[in-house]
Amino acid sequence: MTEDNKIIPLMLLQHSDSAFPSGSVSFSWGLETLVNRGMVTKADDVQAFLNAHLIARWASLDRVILVHAHQSWSDPDRLSWLDTLTEVQSLSAEQRQGSKLMGAAMLQMHCKLGTKTARELSAGISKGRLYGHVPVVQGVLWRALNFDSYQAQSMAAHGLVTSILSAAVRLSVIGHADAQRIHSAFLPAVVAALQEPVLEPEEAHSFTPQIEIASMMHEMDEMRLFMN
Amino acid sequence: MNDKDLRTQTTSGSQKSAARVGIGGPVGSGKTALIECLIPDLVSRGIEVAVVTNDLVTKEDAKRLQNSGLISPDRVLPVEAGACPHTIIREDPSLNIAAADNLNASFPELDVIFIESGGDNLASTFSLDLVDYWMFVIDTGAGDDIPRKKGPGIIRSDLLVVNKIDIGPYVGANVDLIKQEAVEVRNHRPTLLTDCKRKIGIDALVDQLIQDVLFTDV
Ligand SMILES: Nc1nc2c(ncn2[C@@H]2O[C@H](COP(=O)(O)OP(=O)(O)O)[C@@H](O)[C@H]2O)c(=O)[nH]1
Numbered sequence: 285m286t287e288d289n290k291i292i293p294l295m296l297l298q299h300s301d302s303a304f305p306s307g308s309v310s311f312s313w314g315l316e317t318l319v320n321r322g323m324v325t326k327a328d329d330v331q332a333f334l335n336a337h338l339i340a341r342w343a344s345l346d347r348v349i350l351v352h353a354h355q356s357w358s359d360p361d362r363l364s365w366l367d368t369l370t371e372v373q374s375l376s377a378e379q380r381q382g383s384k385l386m387g388a389a390m391l392q393m394h395c396k397l398g399t400k401t402a403r404e405l406s407a408g409i410s411k412g413r414l415y416g417h418v419p420v421v422q423g424v425l426w427r428a429l430n431f432d433s434y435q436a437q438s439m440a441a442h443g444l445v446t447s448i449l450s451a452a453v454r455l456s457v458i459g460h461a462d463a464q465r466i467h468s469a470f471l472p473a474v475v476a477a478l479q480e481p482v483l484e485p486e487e488a489h490s491f492t493p494q495i496e497i498a499s500m501m502h503e504m505d506e507m508r509l510f511m512n
Numbered sequence: 513m514n515d516k517d518l519r520t521q522t523t524s525g526s527q528k529s530a531a532r533v534g535i536g537g538p539v540g541s542g543k544t545a546l547i548e549c550l551i552p553d554l555v556s557r558g559i560e561v562a563v564v565t566n567d568l569v570t571k572e573d574a575k576r577l578q579n580s581g582l583i584s585p586d587r588v589l590p591v592e593a594g595a596c597p598h599t600i601i602r603e604d605p606s607l608n609i610a611a612a613d614n615l616n617a618s619f620p621e622l623d624v625i626f627i628e629s630g631g632d633n634l635a636s637t638f639s640l641d642l643v644d645y646w647m648f649v650i651d652t653g654a655g656d657d658i659p660r661k662k663g664p665g666i667i668r669s670d671l672l673v674v675n676k677i678d679i680g681p682y683v684g685a686n687v688d689l690i691k692q693e694a695v696e697v698r699n700h701r702p703t704l705l706t707d708c709k710r711k712i713g714i715d716a717l718v719d720q721l722i723q724d725v726l727f728t729d730v
């Protein structure tokens with residue numbers, strides 16, 4: 285291992301740690317509404333919710349955009365196109381907004397850290413050339429940090445799993461030990477998703493009707509701990 | 513934190529950016545009430561104000577301020593805390609920073625943005641990446657031993673506000689003792705007494721803010 289390679293695993297841990305400021309603590313990605321309406325009440329339901337998010341949304345949409353953004357990290361026009369595809373593939377306003385808020389939060393931190401390309405991306409958003417959806421931001425910044433595509437995908441999937449499980453704990457549907465049990469049991473599904481061939485950007489899609497509807501209902505909910 | 517212009521420190525933009533003032537403290541101590549008292553006083557001195565609220569469960573505080581008639585509703589932005597009010601003012605304040613940046617971009621004339629925490633325990637503090645200055649609000653109703661319990665909120669805040677001095681006598685809390693012990697544990701850093709119902713101590717609080725963070729000649 286070269287010195288550079290030795291530092292990569294530590295950087296992976298740093299950048300996918302929930303202590304890395306990403307705004308994710310404020311998001312439940314539809315879970316809060318399903319919990320409040322009694323549709324998610326136990327560990328199995330949380331696992332099913334996680335599975336729906338991972339397979340029917342993340343793997344077919346966010347992952348695809350992430351991989352292509354990672355590849356085209358220095359091509360502003362293509363990035364802007366990938367970003368637009370993400371925008372139009374998110375049906376509910378809160379899911380769309382959440383993805384942009386997280387992208388912006390991550391960028392804000394990387395601007396402070398001086399990560400290569402962070403300032404350019406940030407300027408692109410200020411000037412209206414980019415929405416700044418999270419898979420685009422992740423793809424570019426993690427490429428800039430020299431993480432390979434598989435590492436970037438693993439980090440993004442890990443982030444999704446931990447943020448949903450952490451929301452489930454705070455919503456009191458599962459305990460802290462359940463969260464780790466579900467996490468462990470879920471890893472093979474993540475690996476399987478990462479082995480699938482990556483779709484072309486035009487093919488990126490998501491189909492999570494219940495989550496989309498829950499997100500729309502959340503917009504009007506009175507009792508809310510989370511932004512989505 | 514008196515000697516340099518903090519307003520140039522926090523945000524990235526090159527244009528003037530408003531001072532960011534955190535308001536922390538336990539639920540119900542009077543943080544929103546204090547903001548409601550501060551706004552008219554600041555406005556009458558020509559100071560432009562906006563507010564970020566971190567409601568715990570509902571958008572109650574944001575709505576209350578938006579409907580108060582004291583401030584234009586679009587100058588109040590809610591950020592929901594995902595059940596972790598202290599996290600979004602300290603460990604991961606990114607969404608609060610984004611909300612304050614948004615307010616700054618929409619209202620370049622702003623002088624001060626208050627960021628009200630969703631309510632925390634005595635150990636909560638604000639990230640200095642989020643705010644230039646923060647006050648911690650406790651109330652006499654919680655008992656006169658609060659300063660003795662110390663806690664980073666009480667010790668480390670730039671300004672400690674002891675609110676609801678009007679109800680001290682009804683709950684057997686000695687307001688003078690609170691003040692005296694607070695001044696001691698804080699090593700004589702500012703501690704102010706307020707009563708939001710009768711608007712007592714508000715002028716002094718605004719004077720303090722102007723002296724410490726706003727540096728405006730008014
Ligand atoms: N008697 C009295 N009540 C107050 C005072 N300040 C706030 N309150 C009341 O205390 C309650 C909680 O105040 P609020 O501003 O919502 O607290 P927050 O949770 O810290 O924002 C409300 O019913 C207020 O009207 C005060 O100085 N005196």
Ligand SMILES: [Mg+2]
Nearest residue numbers: 543544573628
């Ligand atoms: Mg309040």
